[in-house]
Amino acid sequence: MPNTRIKCAKALQTVLEDKVFFAALKNDFTAQELPLANMLILSALRYWVALNKILQTFLQKKIPHKHRAAQYLLLLAIAELLLMETASYAVINETVANVRQVSDKFLSGLANAVLRKIIADKTMWQKKMAELNILPHSFTEILAGYTPEQQAKIAAAVVQIPPLDLTVRNDAKLWAEKLNAEILPNATLRLHHTVKVKQLAGYDEGAWWVQDVAAALPVLALGDVNGLKIADLCAAPGGKTAQLAAAGAKVTAVDISAMRLEKLQQNMQRLGFDNVSVFAGDALDFLHNTTEQFDVLLLDAPCSATGTFRRHPEVLHIKNNADVTEQRELQEKLLHASAEKLKVGGILLYSVCSISRIEGEGQIQKFLKVQPNFSLIPIKTEDISRNGQWAENIITSEGYIRTLPYMYFAKGGMDSFFIAKMQRII
Ligand SMILES: C[S@@+](CC[C@H](N)C(=O)[O-])C[C@H]1O[C@@H](n2cnc3c(N)ncnc32)[C@H](O)[C@@H]1O
Numbered sequence: 001m002p003n004t005r006i007k008c009a010k011a012l013q014t015v016l017e018d019k020v021f022f023a024a025l026k027n028d029f030t031a032q033e034l035p036l037a038n039m040l041i042l043s044a045l046r047y048w049v050a051l052n053k054i055l056q057t058f059l060q061k062k063i064p065h066k067h068r069a070a071q072y073l074l075l076l077a078i079a080e081l082l083l084m085e086t087a088s089y090a091v092i093n094e095t096v097a098n099v100r101q102v103s104d105k106f107l108s109g110l111a112n113a114v115l116r117k118i119i120a121d122k123t124m125w126q127k128k129m130a131e132l133n134i135l136p137h138s139f140t141e142i143l144a145g146y147t148p149e150q151q152a153k154i155a156a157a158v159v160q161i162p163p164l165d166l167t168v169r170n171d172a173k174l175w176a177e178k179l180n181a182e183i184l185p186n187a188t189l190r191l192h193h194t195v196k197v198k199q200l201a202g203y204d205e206g207a208w209w210v211q212d213v214a215a216a217l218p219v220l221a222l223g224d225v226n227g228l229k230i231a232d233l234c235a236a237p238g239g240k241t242a243q244l245a246a247a248g249a250k251v252t253a254v255d256i257s258a259m260r261l262e263k264l265q266q267n268m269q270r271l272g273f274d275n276v277s278v279f280a281g282d283a284l285d286f287l288h289n290t291t292e293q294f295d296v297l298l299l300d301a302p303c304s305a306t307g308t309f310r311r312h313p314e315v316l317h318i319k320n321n322a323d324v325t326e327q328r329e330l331q332e333k334l335l336h337a338s339a340e341k342l343k344v345g346g347i348l349l350y351s352v353c354s355i356s357r358i359e360g361e362g363q364i365q366k367f368l369k370v371q372p373n374f375s376l377i378p379i380k381t382e383d384i385s386r387n388g389q390w391a392e393n394i395i396t397s398e399g400y401i402r403t404l405p406y407m408y409f410a411k412g413g414m415d416s417f418f419i420a421k422m423q424r425i426i
Contacts, residue, residue: 004033006098008040009072015041019318044079045313046159050133051075054125058114063107070103074111081119082126088119133159138320142306145357150404154355157405162310163412164191166208167216167239169246169271172387175202182411186220187386188213190412206271211239212311214403214417217394218300218351219243220384221401221421228295231341233283233334236260238267240300245273249296254279254286287337296347297338301331303352303359307416310405324356328363335367339374342424348374351419360418361400368422377421 011025022041029037044051055075063071077095080086092115100108118125135143135155143151165188168175172187178201181189189208202208219225219240226248235241235253237260244251245268253276255261261280268276279286283299304323309315331352338348350367352359368376378399381390392407401419408414 003094003098004029004036005040005073005076005094006102007033008037009069009076009098009102011037012041012044012076013069013072015045015314016317021312022314023312039084040076040080042161042313043083044076045317047079047083047129047133048075048313048317049136050129050131051078053132054078054118054129055114058117067103067107070099070107070111073098073102074114077111077115078118081115082122082129088115088122092116092119130159136317139306139316141321142304142319142324142356145361153406153409154404157409157413158309158313158316160310160405160409160413162212162415164195164197165189165211165213165216166191167211167243168202168208169206175207178202183387184213184408184411185386185388185390186213186216186384188216192412204270209239209242209267209271211243212308212415213408214307214415215239215353216243217384217401217403217417218298218349218419219247220386221379221419222296222298222347222349223383225249225296229292230296230298231286231290231294232298232300233286233338234300234302236264238264240298241276242267242271242273244298245271245276249275251276252279253277254281254283256280256282283334284337287334287341290341292341293343294341294346295343296349297342298349298351299331299334299338300351301327301334301359303327303331303354304356305353307353307355307403307405307418309355310413310415324354324358327354328358331359331363332367335363336371339371339424344424344426346424347377348422348424349419350422351417353415353417355404355416357418360402360420361396361398364400364418364420364422373424373426374422375425377423379419379421 015022073095077091080091081088096108096112099111168189172183176183176189181191184190228249230244230249231252232241233254236255236257241251241253253264258280304319304327306315306319342348379395379401394401394403396402403414403417405413405416
């Protein structure tokens with residue numbers, strides 16, 4: 001049985017080389033291993049550029065490709081020494097033995113020397129780590145259209161560990177007290193302490209669900225949806241479906257992934273919603289074949305997910321402009337197919353958890369140019385406020401919502417979402 005740190009190195013290698021989300025690999029770890037694996041891998045991904053630069057300063061030549069398992073172990077060990085509280089002797093001893101196991105004696109000697117030098121000057125290396133941690137070049141390309149000042153603030157947000165956000169079904173004040181949580185302006189509950197979600201009060205009775213504050217905004221932007229016929233076109237795992245169901249809409253949840261839809265159904269069951277029906281398949285087929293006209297179409301479209309780097313720091317390293325282009329094309333098809341199935345007066349709500357302006361602002365500007373039947377409905381602060389004022393302006397001059405990871409930074413930040421509300425006028 002490989003030990004946890006070897007498993008972490010392997011998982012990190014898979015994430016970066018096969019371009020998959022770490023969340024997809026969590027089943028490889030036991031419940032006991034998961035807290036360390038989570039902390040270690042996500043921390044390493046947040047500081048990946050700096051960690052590689054630090055390791056390079058100790059190497060006369062590159063570690064050969066065939067020994068990269070050892071290199072991943074070393075990078076994880078540097079992260080653990082500089083970012084976590086584990087006793088340094090434990091990290092060094094285990095890494096040296098692990099490197100020996102996956103590689104050879106020469107590299108285990110090198111690991112020993114490098115890690116001891118780092119720990120001998122820990123404070124200096126911790127400072128350097130913060131200074132050296134810039135965004136990967138491929139990610140800066142995705143940030144085209146943001147000012148240098150915005151890009152610097154986005155880069156600084158990369159290392160923030162996000163709090164846990166919950167959307168409550170009702171009575172946010174009561175649940176805030178029970179859970180010792182802060183209430184954000186849209187009534188999202190924010191927990192700053194580390195918790196096990198399934199052990200929190202209210203989980204079993206379905207009083208709330210996990211959802212980043214920014215992800216809760218698209219449905220709020222719709223206003224009152226009670227009794228409306230709504231198709232949630234890319235619905236799984238169902239955060240927004242749950243909000244719609246809680247607000248009394250008659251929802252059809254559509255998703256192409258059977259596995260993710262199963263998760264959605266489990267979530268609806270836990271939350272006790274029986275006003276949700278499910279269509280498993282491509283939303284393009286659903287839209288093409290349905291004879292129904294909807295009051296609202298919610299298109300929380302598949303996207304590069306680059307706005308979620310606080311929770312999924314791997315996107316910084318595995319996503320590039322080619323992903324943005326690919327998703328932009330699919331989003332465009334979904335938008336135009338949606339346009340056909342709305343009642344006159346109906347609302348098309350488009351959202352993406354992407355920081356790219358191509359998938360957000362650019363996509364909608366283009367849609368509105370070629371779809372004269374639709375007009376933009378500017379989103380108002382009142383639509384998304386339930387508990388006091390937003391301290392920061394998250395609504396653009398056009399009336400879109402554009403959240404960025406540095407907004408509400410002192411309070412824990414938020415994912416980057418783009419949201420546009422459009423109405424079919426003829
Ligand atoms: C951003 S996630 C949706 C998150 C969800 N709305 C929520 O709030 O929990 C995008 C979803 O789109 C689905 N998807 C991707 N391509 C699709 C397609 N052509 N038709 C339907 N669903 C699709 C994915 O399986 C994924 O679940």
